[in-house]
Amino acid sequence: MNDCIIGIGSNLDAEVHIPAMLRLLRAAVEVVDVSEMVQTKPIGITEQPDYTNGAARIRTTMDLESFRVFLKKLEDDLGRNRNEEKYGPRIIDLDIMIWNNVVIDVDYFTRDFLRNAAEELGFKNEC
Numbered sequence: 326m327n328d329c330i331i332g333i334g335s336n337l338d339a340e341v342h343i344p345a346m347l348r349l350l351r352a353a354v355e356v357v358d359v360s361e362m363v364q365t366k367p368i369g370i371t372e373q374p375d376y377t378n379g380a381a382r383i384r385t386t387m388d389l390e391s392f393r394v395f396l397k398k399l400e401d402d403l404g405r406n407r408n409e410e411k412y413g414p415r416i417i418d419l420d421i422m423i424w425n426n427v428v429i430d431v432d433y434f435t436r437d438f439l440r441n442a443a444e445e446l447g448f449k450n451e452c
Contacts (some may be wrong), residue, residue: 328357329383330443331396338369342403342417346381347381349399351390354374354392355384370413376415380422380434380442389424390412396421423448 335342342361350356362379385392396419401407403417422430423443428450433439440450 326384326386327388329385329390329392329421330380330423330446330448331361331383332378332380332418332422332430332442334376334378334440335415336374336376337414337416343377343379346399346403346417346419349402350381350383352398354387354397357382357384358446360445363438363441365438367412370410373414378438378442380439380446382446389421389429393421 333343333346339362347356348357359381360379362377365376365378367373367376382391387395400417400419405416405418409415420430420432422428422433422439424449428434428437433443443450
């Protein structure tokens with residue numbers, strides 16, 4: 326069983342899209358815990374709504390690449406437009422942040438809200 330923490334973000338109807346995503350996620354994997362969701366200012370393109378961000382701790386039998394593909398499909402199923410600008414508005418944004426206690430998303434190191442969410446879910450960075 327693999328343990329991971331995914332980062333969650335949305336700034337387009339987050340109050341609808343994040344709960345919908347969690348329902349779909351729970352139907353496919355074990356969702357151990359979900360962090361508090363916090364409001365953050367957009368990065369890059371600032372002329373857009375604030376984001377709702379958090380994280381979820383997951384247990385899955387999928388390997389890393391299969392889980393990454395699964396998350397992309399989940400985003401697509403919720404209506405994510407892959408033609409959006411890199412830092413543009415998002416219906417849902419899911420990123421594998423920590424896989425089996427190893428940080429694999431470099432954004433973890435530069436964004437306090439990601440580190441705080443991971444810590445809330447029990448991750449202790451030993452670096």
